[in-house]
Amino acid sequence: xxxxxMPAEEPTCREWTAELVECAxxxxxxxxxxxxxxxxxxxxxxxxxxxxxxLLLTSHLSAMRNRTAAFRAREGRGAVLMRDFARxxxxxxxxxxxxxxxxxxxxxxxxxxxxxxxxxxxKPVHHARQQPSFYESGGDVLSTDASALxxxxxxxxxYTPPLAQGEMVRVVHAELYPEALASMGVxxxxxxxxxxxxxxxxxxxxxxxxxxxxENSSSF
Amino acid sequence: MQPSDxxxxxxxxxxxxxxxxxLYERREPALYRFALHMSGSPTVAEExxxxxxxxxxxxxxxxxxxxxxxxxxxxxIARNLVRVVRRLGPVAEPVDRAVHHDILGxxxxxxxxxxxxxxxxxxxxxxxxVVILCDLExxxxxxxxxxxxxxVGTVRSRLHRARALLAARLKRLNAPQEVGAR
Numbered sequence: 006x007x008x009x010x011m012p013a014e015e016p017t018c019r020e021w022t023a024e025l026v027e028c029a030x031x032x033x034x035x036x037x038x039x040x041x042x043x044x045x046x047x048x049x050x051x052x053x054x055x056x057x058x059x060l061l062l063t064s065h066l067s068a069m070r071n072r073t074a075a076f077r078a079r080e081g082r083g084a085v086l087m088r089d090f091a092r093x094x095x096x097x098x099x100x101x102x103x104x105x106x107x108x109x110x111x112x113x114x115x116x117x118x119x120x121x122x123x124x125x126x127x128k129p130v131h132h133a134r135q136q137p138s139f140y141e142s143g144g145d146v147l148s149t150d151a152s153a154l155x156x157x158x159x160x161x162x163x164y165t166p167p168l169a170q171g172e173m174v175r176v177v178h179a180e181l182y183p184e185a186l187a188s189m190g191v192x193x194x195x196x197x198x199x200x201x202x203x204x205x206x207x208x209x210x211x212x213x214x215x216x217x218x219x220e221n222s223s224s225f
Numbered sequence: 226m227q228p229s230d231x232x233x234x235x236x237x238x239x240x241x242x243x244x245x246x247x248l249y250e251r252r253e254p255a256l257y258r259f260a261l262h263m264s265g266s267p268t269v270a271e272e273x274x275x276x277x278x279x280x281x282x283x284x285x286x287x288x289x290x291x292x293x294x295x296x297x298x299x300x301x302i303a304r305n306l307v308r309v310v311r312r313l314g315p316v317a318e319p320v321d322r323a324v325h326h327d328i329l330g331x332x333x334x335x336x337x338x339x340x341x342x343x344x345x346x347x348x349x350x351x352x353x354x355v356v357i358l359c360d361l362e363x364x365x366x367x368x369x370x371x372x373x374x375x376x377v378g379t380v381r382s383r384l385h386r387a388r389a390l391l392a393a394r395l396k397r398l399n400a401p402q403e404v405g406a407r
Contacts, residue, residue, distance in 0.1 A: 026385050030360065058392035065338045065395065066360045072338070073361070078257050078271045083249055086275065087242060090282050094240040 018052050021045050025052060029059030159206060159215040162189045168208055175207045178219070189216045230295035234281075234288065249278055252296065255362060256303050262357045263307040265346045273306045297372045304354070337398055344394045352387035359384050 021042060028038045038046065038056075046053045168174065180200040183193040193201065206215040228236075228244075230252070236244035253274055261270035277299055280286060288298045345356055358369045359380070366384075370377045 023381075023385065026388055030388075055392070058396055059388065061399075062341075062388060062392045062395055063360075065335075065341050066356075068335055068338050069342060070361045070363070073258055073261065076258055076261060076267070076270075077254050078274055082271060082275050083246075083253070086249060086278050086282075087246060089279070090242055090245050093282060094242070 017045065018049060021049075021052055022055070025056055026059055029056060029063050032060055032063050158217040159204075160189070160191050160217060161215050162213050165208075165212050165214055166210075168214060172209050174209070174214065177205045177207050179203055179205055181205075181216075186216065186218070189213055191216055191218065231290050234295050237282065245278075245282060248281075248295075252299055253278070256299060258362065259300065259357055260303050260307055262342075262345065262361055263304070263350075263353060264310060265342065269307065269310050273303050273310070276306055277302045293374065294371060297374065300372050304350075308350070337395070340398055341391060341395060344391060348387060348390065351383055352390065355380055355384040356387045356391070360388075 024042055025038070025046075028042065046056050179202075181189075181203050182200055183195070183197055186193050186201065186203065189205075191203075202219045204217050204219055205213045208214050228247075230248060233244040233248045233251075237248060256277055257270050257274040260273035261267060264270060264273070280302055281288075281299065288295060345353060348356070354373055355369060358364045358372060359366065364372070366377045366380050369380045373380070375383075
């Protein structure tokens, strides 16, 4: 029922509007209104008014476009940008080289430190080997139990660094010369010159922490 | 064959100043005009078109070729910068350019055209964008759709709506003259 009350030309005008606007936008150029549109414009006052308004708008927009087409930023702005670009990339290049050199230096430093740390770790072992008869005796690992240190038989080796929290120890069975035992704080009859069987508590760094003479040599 | 914007951008990022210069020459004039029409101020347009390229060459540029063209990216920066400037309020023009009201209008010369430009400048951004790009920069609907990241149909309908608003304004502007003429 509602359709009967609507003006008959309403849908037609709406359909023509898009075509009308597109033709007006390109007025005098690649698009001209077709015969049907021209007939509709001749018949419909509202569309004809819109057509005139669109043409007028197109002419003003065209004037605006032509007037501003040559507008550009001042000449110097581009030169400033190019200078900034060159400076920025120079800084970036220098920074890049700096970072590369820094990384190389850090790498070298890490290698040197690693090497020194390795040396430091190896040194105590080497030192222990130099101690007479400690490793020369071909010691066997008897235990890795840290509680061995609390055993009453063990004598703490003086002047050795304390064990770190959670540091593992080994109890090594060895045959030591009396001088070696003396250097670890165990008194041995100086008249005795043979090697004596002993258990040595060794830290992770290879240094002896405690020593005890085993039972079969207790008479000394 | 001309290298694409994206190719020039890649070269530029490696420090090729010639590529940057070519990109600037290719895109700066249109960006300047876009900012000029959007803001109505040559000073703002100059700053915006400059800043677009400053941002482009900066280390924090987040242009992603998979998400759109470089041109669209540049227009996006320009649009955002104009938006920021407009939010801050009127910009003081240099003394040599200072006039009382619409500097671009004066540059345009014709009074009705200048008034129309003021109307355009005060329109909602979604309409202003399409009029500037489609009718002032003469870009196709497809190109504008890519630049603003909207479907072609949306661009067309926005332009038709914008033109209807401008045409109505133009009619009102001409009406007193017609009455006076009679």
